[in-house]
Amino acid sequence: MAQSVLPMCAPARDELAHADLLDCLTDDLITPLTCILGWAEVALEQPEASQHALQVIQAQARRQRDSIRQLLDWLRDTPGLFANDAAPPVPKETR
Numbered sequence: 001m002a003q004s005v006l007p008m009c010a011p012a013r014d015e016l017a018h019a020d021l022l023d024c025l026t027d028d029l030i031t032p033l034t035c036i037l038g039w040a041e042v043a044l045e046q047p048e049a050s051q052h053a054l055q056v057i058q059a060q061a062r063r064q065r066d067s068i069r070q071l072l073d074w075l076r077d078t079p080g081l082f083a084n085d086a087a088p089p090v091p092k093e094t095r
Helices: 010-045 047-076
Strands: none
Touching: 010 047
16 A cells, blocks of 8 residues: 555544554454453363363463563653653743
8 A cells, every 4th residue: 555645644643553552452452361261261161171271371361461561661662652741842932
């Protein structure tokens, strides 16, 4: 897909970034939880499958832990991510 020659306005860029972040969070945080809950249910209802279920639960929990660590690292390394975090611009006359 070709990018537009005109730069995207800040609000549209912010909305796109917000949508991308939500998509990423859904994939990286919610999906493993859904899998964990499903396999926990299998383990409770089918004791013969509990060993496999626990292996899947462990793998998905590690995936989620790693995703959360990456997210926290990214948040720590991204100053001004949220509008309230950024320092207000200083007018040139007062510099």
